Amino acid sequence: MAGGAVDSGSEAGPVVDRGPKQDRSRVTRKRLLEAAVSCLAEHGWAGSTVSVVAERAGVSRGAAQHHFRTREDLFTAAVEYVAEERSLALRALFPEGPADRRAVVAAVVDLYTGPLFRAALHLWVAASNEEQLRPRVTELEARVGRETHRIAVELLRADETVPGVRETVQGLLDMARGLGLANLLTDDTGRRDRVVAQWAALLDEVLDRV
Amino acid sequence: MAGGAVDSGSEAGPVVDRGPKQDRSRVTRKRLLEAAVSCLAEHGWAGSTVSVVAERAGVSRGAAQHHFRTREDLFTAAVEYVAEERSLALRALFPEGPADRRAVVAAVVDLYTGPLFRAALHLWVAASNEEQLRPRVTELEARVGRETHRIAVELLRADETVPGVRETVQGLLDMARGLGLANLLTDDTGRRDRVVAQWAALLDEVLDRV
Numbered sequence: 001m002a003g004g005a006v007d008s009g010s011e012a013g014p015v016v017d018r019g020p021k022q023d024r025s026r027v028t029r030k031r032l033l034e035a036a037v038s039c040l041a042e043h044g045w046a047g048s049t050v051s052v053v054a055e056r057a058g059v060s061r062g063a064a065q066h067h068f069r070t071r072e073d074l075f076t077a078a079v080e081y082v083a084e085e086r087s088l089a090l091r092a093l094f095p096e097g098p099a100d101r102r103a104v105v106a107a108v109v110d111l112y113t114g115p116l117f118r119a120a121l122h123l124w125v126a127a128s129n130e131e132q133l134r135p136r137v138t139e140l141e142a143r144v145g146r147e148t149h150r151i152a153v154e155l156l157r158a159d160e161t162v163p164g165v166r167e168t169v170q171g172l173l174d175m176a177r178g179l180g181l182a183n184l185l186t187d188d189t190g191r192r193d194r195v196v197a198q199w200a201a202l203l204d205e206v207l208d209r210v
Numbered sequence: 211m212a213g214g215a216v217d218s219g220s221e222a223g224p225v226v227d228r229g230p231k232q233d234r235s236r237v238t239r240k241r242l243l244e245a246a247v248s249c250l251a252e253h254g255w256a257g258s259t260v261s262v263v264a265e266r267a268g269v270s271r272g273a274a275q276h277h278f279r280t281r282e283d284l285f286t287a288a289v290e291y292v293a294e295e296r297s298l299a300l301r302a303l304f305p306e307g308p309a310d311r312r313a314v315v316a317a318v319v320d321l322y323t324g325p326l327f328r329a330a331l332h333l334w335v336a337a338s339n340e341e342q343l344r345p346r347v348t349e350l351e352a353r354v355g356r357e358t359h360r361i362a363v364e365l366l367r368a369d370e371t372v373p374g375v376r377e378t379v380q381g382l383l384d385m386a387r388g389l390g391l392a393n394l395l396t397d398d399t400g401r402r403d404r405v406v407a408q409w410a411a412l413l414d415e416v417l418d419r420v
Contacts, residue, residue: 042339043339044335044336044338044339046256047339118338121335121391122335124391124394124395125254125331125332125335125394126254127395128254128328128394128395129252129253129254129257134395137395138395138396141395142396164408164411167404167405167407167408167409168408168409168412170401170404170405171385171405171408171409173388174385174388174389174392174405175381175384175385175388176388177387177388177391177392178383178384178385178386178387178388178389178390178391179384179388180388181331181334181387181388181391182384182387184334184335184338185334185337185338185344185347185348185351186348191380194377194380195377195380195381195384197377198374198377198378198381199377199378199381201374202378202412202416206412
């Protein structure tokens with residue numbers, strides 16, 4: 001971005017000058033990030049390289065490397081980008097804020113069953129054996145986890161000043177992650193729906209007691 | 211085993227003849243299985259081959275291939291073997307059967323935080339991208355999951371004829387799996403202990419209501 005400002009060299013219309021170029025750059029970046037997540041979800045870490053992603057996104061390898069210097073940069077940015085999109089989508093499902101708790105629990109669990117979770121899982125597992133990836137992914141996981149927790153607390157109207165409430169919500173998110181894992185090899189929808197219905201009812205009761 | 215009986219060629223003392231040979235074979239097999247789980251936990255699927263495991267177990271590659279014809283055979287057998295060992299160990303913790311529910315919940319969650327879970331996770335994630343591995347691991351996961359569920363139901367004194375009880379126990383096992391995942395990159399012990407304490411108390415209350 002700083003480079004773009006220098007390049008434009010114009011005092012008169014920097015916004016107009018920079019606009020379309022930045023737009024194109026943003027579109028390319030977005031295409032790379034989305035291709036990276038799909039690639040990771042489908043082929044795992046071993047099968048996910050910058051070249052494969054660039055080809056999938058219809059972008060030259062040079063352009064891809066202009067946006068992301070390393071393979072680690074590309075894939076951690078991709079998981080973070082999609083996680084942010086999912087957080088926005090979760091909030092958008094409940095535009096009025098706090099909502100029916102069973103619907104919120106179901107929506108939170110849904111976050112862990114799609115391609116994003118699959119991609120993130122591949123990245124986590126790869127990070128557990130690769131020193132270059134590990135600190136990046138650890139930090140990313142903590143950040144995304146905090147944000148998901150914050151949204152869940154808000155939508156569930158959970159008062160974390162009450163002892164045990166924080167751990168109750170954390171346990172729900174751990175369960176959601178475990179349900180995502182159970183969905184990795186087979187379609188676990190039927191069983192998952194029953195588990196979610198039961199625990200959402202328990203959670204509703206526990207949080208209402210306060 | 212059938213081959214061993216033919217080899218011995220003696221009508222007089224087949225049991226004495228076969229004994230030590232079978233013992234050695236069993237010891238070799240056990241060493242291979244344990245080495246395979248450690249290897250998978252430390253290096254992931256990509257770094258886990260029959261040769262690496264044979265070397266780690268101090269067994270020749272030929273001997274390893276005598277026991278396990280393919281890489282898939284070795285690693286699925288290894289995860290199954292260690293899962294069975296862990297089930298026995300879980301039962302051994304509560305020799306009198308049903309026990310204090312909070313202790314049972316803590317012990318069940320512990321199943322998902324050690325090297326076995328890490329190894330199984332690598333195998334699951336690899337299976338999600340490898341067609342050769344997928345049906346084997348899917349079947350193994352279902353079998354191990356059913357056995358863990360059975361033990362949990364028994365130790366928790368959960369009456370599954372009561373509506374919702376089955377799903378309550380399933381949700382607990384999903385949470386345990388999610389807690390295992392959260393422990394993959396960082397030592398999550400402190401947070402996990404608090405979540406387990408809270409959810410064990412909730413579970414105790416729910417199951418006692420009946």
